[in-house]
Amino acid sequence: MLSLSSLISKASSLIDPNILPPSLLNQVNGSTNDGQTPAVLFRSNFRLPDSESPLAVIPCELSLPTGEHYFGRLHLSESFLCFSSSAPSSVSGTSSSSSSAAGPPSCGFTLPLVAIRRVERLHSRSYLFALAVTTWHNDQKLTLQFNSLRSTCEKFCEALKKNLRSQMSEMKNLRMLVGSCYSEWLVTGGKSKDGAKEEPDAGLGMVWRYPGDAKKLRDRSKMRLWAEYLRENGRNITLIRQPTFHKLIRVGLPNRLRGEVWELTSGSLYRRLFNPTLYTDTLTEFSGRHSLSIDEIEKDLNRSLPEYPGFQSEEGIGRLRRVLSAYSWKNPDVGYCQAMNIVVAALLIYMSETQAFFLLSTLCDRLVPGYYSQTMYGTLLDQRVFESLVEKTMPILWEHLVKSDVQLSVVSLPWFLSLFINSMPLVFAFRVLDVFFLEGPKVLFQVGLAILRINGEELLDVTDDGAFISCLKNYFLRLDESAHPRSDNEKLRAVTRFQELMVVAFREFSGITEQTITDQRTKHKDSVLSSIESFAKRTTLRNLGPESKRLSTNDLGYIYDRFYKVLYERQERLVAIELEKERLNEKKIMSSARSIGEKSINEKGRIGLGPSSQLMDYDYFREFLAGVAKWAIADSPSQLFSPGLGGSLDPQWGGNGRKKSINLSPWGDNAEPADHEFMQRLFRRWDTDYRSGLSLQDVVAGLAGIKGKKDIMESISYFFELYDDDGDGRVDREGILRISEALLFITRRGWETPPNIGDQNRNGEGKGGTDPFLGSVSGFIRRCFEYADPDQQGKQEEVSTGVEGMDELVDLLDLASDDEDGESVKSPVKEKGAIKGKEKEKDEDTEEKNSLDIDPNTRPSAMSANIALDPANPLHITLPTFRMIVLADEVLEYFFETGFADSIVLSTDGSKTPSGRNISAGASAFGNLGGGGIAGAKGLRGVLDNIVNDGMRVAQEVRRRMDEAQKELERNAVPGKYKEDEEEEGDAKSIMEGDRDLLKGAEASVVDEAAKLAIKTGLPEDGEASGTLLGSPTSSLATTHVGEELRTPTTPMPTRVEFEMDK
Amino acid sequence: MAEGGPKPSSSVKLVLLGEAAVGKSSLVLRFVNDDFQENREPTIGAAFLTQKCNLPSRTIKFEIWDTAGQERFASLAPMYYRNAQSALVVYDLTKASSLAKAKHWVAELQRQASPGIVIALVGNKLDLTNQSTGLESSMGGLSLSAAASDGDEEEEEEGDARQITTAEAKSYADEEGLLFFETSAKTGHNVQEVFTAIANAIPESTLKTRGGPGSGRTGGGAAGDTFGGSGGVNLSAVGETNKDGCAC
Ligand SMILES: Nc1nc2c(ncn2[C@@H]2O[C@H](COP(=O)(O)OP(=O)(O)OP(=O)(O)O)[C@@H](O)[C@H]2O)c(=O)[nH]1
């Protein structure tokens, strides 16, 4: 339990609850249901980047150079010193309550540590502890008087000192940033040494004019007021927010400062501070690249605020293009969403490209999360929240809308999505934005509610969507008119409708706080996501392509659910493991995670939240299969060793990982999937686009290929093609062996045996369920070789690889094997070494046949007596041969007829096959059985499991056979037969001796030791030696006897596969 | 117009669906205002407009929902096609992918929208093909202009930017029982015809049921709603049956 809670607190500090599904939220937050962790709250209060966390806090009194005093709390994070006053002063319009919930605190600052020039300890009365802080704009000194225990004060100072020092390196960034700020230019007149030499870029408005009549907007007076405020209270990076600051914003920002203040109040300024070159770097990195988003952006460039002259120019369009593309590259999960073009276009009127880029990312991440995502869940969620707020605050209107069947969101959705920019005349939309960036998303709700309230009476007369829309459209067009045109009071007459709107929004709806919104979002999130998901599912299933028609709707639905379940659960699990690893390593990611792309972990976990990755890699695929087919579950789950955790294992995880309440296995609570060559083949076959990942469509098509086959011929061809690597219609010797291996693999836990074939019991209910199958498979191999065709001259197959295990298996099982087997391999296998070398260099994942690797000249001219079994004499079977052989055996026939397809169980309505639940139950029962003692011989073991119910006896039986086989091998060894391979052979032998020793130990430890060794040796590079080593348990089996005829060198790859499967 | 008093008039809800930038808003603008704008802002969420359509026997008042075309807006669509009696599924003749998208929409509507919804498949931007005169007769001689991939840019040239043949779309429309037109919002070609055809195709019975929620409606519309000269047939609320399609 302990580790669970610590993980959770760690995780929650990294995860923004605003965009987590509630189900997860509840886990993360335990008892608190407000969805806000202290860290999140802290960051959002001070608009800090996600990399910041609250390190220390102390009550304190702030004295400003201007003479004001504020009591409040001083916070320290990795790179910021923040203050917020606790007692709100006389700011009008904000309700008084805790600083977090209501409007902004009356005074506060968010000071990057790098902007602090100097901190002095003040000599003062002994019981007081005070600091004087000199900021970058050194015309001001702040006095901070701590109200706490001396030791606490000292600790705080220590931490401050330490962090101050670590921030020194950011100085260059600070200079760059300050130089680009319009406030700097305004206050210094461009003359300061740190200030800008020329007027900083304050948006397209500098060239194409700002919207609205500057005179009417009283832009000049506003500018003067701001200049004064900035002189006294610091600017850009060192600004202190006093009540006047909020008032200045409420009356509307002056054009040239607007962009910078938006940046400052939203906090995007700090992102820019720490990533000074991110924007330009991104543009450079991705220049000339194409994507769907880029296409979509291009479509809309000419369609963004076309009425503004700046966007009829190449310059304006170019800026828009660059900002939108850069963001789409930086956050591909969002990419581009229509409406972003309008928002960014609006921003660009007031700010530079870089500023707009960071403000856009702040918008998408924090202010309107999920609005522009693939599923737009944020938009839909906020619509739901808005509806519920209307219902609460204006019940009569709400009831009327419901009765008239008017859907509120048809009007309100565009308001939120384009932040009113599309709905109101620009000048007014910008006024709303001024407050929005200062106070957050609640402003959208307040303004929306106020619009309805003001138009309430008219709306009560409206009875359909159309009238509803036109009523409000009309209202927006008249925002500049007097709100009280007929009033006698001149002052009242001067009040515009827009002013009225602002007053109603922020006074009447002051009860709508950030907390309200958070709570409401949490409350509705689940149902919104569910409806998005059911829509997505419906649409997706319909569009899965023709292949999908071969599966039932139920099956498709099941595959869909299972696909995304595996995808998201696994992603979450891997993140959790990652976090836990981090925690254990005590490596806190401090300031390193500043890039804006780092937030990706937040966005995962649910389809409704939008796709992260939609592809399953091989491990996901294994997990998927393990849930639908019992043969895909590993026989002996690894306990000590889980790949997800790399080599650095904490001892406390040793042994039974289940002791800890968090399951750190990369497979979670699911049965560990097997890893068999057959599964790899399936994966490659399904991966039609060669992406090393399967989309839902791939999986559906893949399953349709197996389960949707109408007749046995198709099913046989499917299997054949799986092994026809080069698609030439032939399967070589190795392929034949692999096919038999796969047949045993699939059936090793029993399968639906036909009712009247053989007298065996069925499906593992009793024993011997696969016995007839065993016989059939061995018969299959024999027949294959019997009927195989020799390869043509020049058309040669690669020497088969890694099938020792198989050979042995065949021999062990095939009681009818011919005597001649024993002596057939006579021909030198000269090319082995050469091939080996090549093999080593090959990517372990690719298994292409390099038939040309073998120089035909090195082939022995004389064929040995039994061509079929001579590895030097390539042979193959064709599909017709394969078919004939399968059909010659009624068990095999039945397997291909139904058994194979039925071994994969999709929707649980099929009554004849075991359900998914049964599968996992079976798996765990199975896990108790073998204990992992007989690594490598999975096919065989599965068989034996059914015969002998005692794991130990199974193990002993196998070991006995292996020992016997080994002796047999030694007896039969013909000196000189493998002249060229002497070294390798020697190696292999000696290692096998060691292995046999290992085998004598406890069964479990064999596996574990092998696993460790394997890791140490480094799999692919070690060629045959390690191949043999890794395959040891199998190989000893393999080497057993006869196997020699078929025995061929092992390539690292397949052997490793076997090993992994058994670990 | 019609002698002997006002014709019966009824409201018909129509929704436009289709890939982004195929010209949905432009078609509506042409129909409603007989106007065309080169650079239209993309539709955010949806736009709402109304326009009357005069048939010999009655007047149809279209309540038009023009939706956003970008893929990710698709989950909002149920909000707009809810209760719609007719739909205009638009694709861009010069963009092959847009017909595929249109087919998705048709399938979605057939399964999720009101049963009996009248759907018209519309290929827009006919003016960009060298068939912009609208001579349907030349249909047989159409070249499968698969090579014209970047047709958009050369719209003024004689080169045929068409990527979807009339035959292909027509046969699909026939299969699915859709009305089918090729239009140009730019020139206005066939635009009025689409809406008239839809108006004609709306069964009388549906016309009356539309009023379900709106039956309390004030003003002139109500008269039209209750007119129902064809007798009190089938008042079943067609539009009410499929609420689960709504994403909100
Ligand atoms: N040549 C030509 N251009 C057209 C035609 N109809 C629309 N366009 C152009 O295509 C672009 C997109 O038109 P819109 O009507 O906004 O497209 P939409 O389908 O409403 O797009 P969204 O709202 O984004 O879904 C605009 O630039 C139009 O000028 C047409 O018939 N011919």
Ligand SMILES: [Mg+2]
């Ligand atoms: Mg549009």
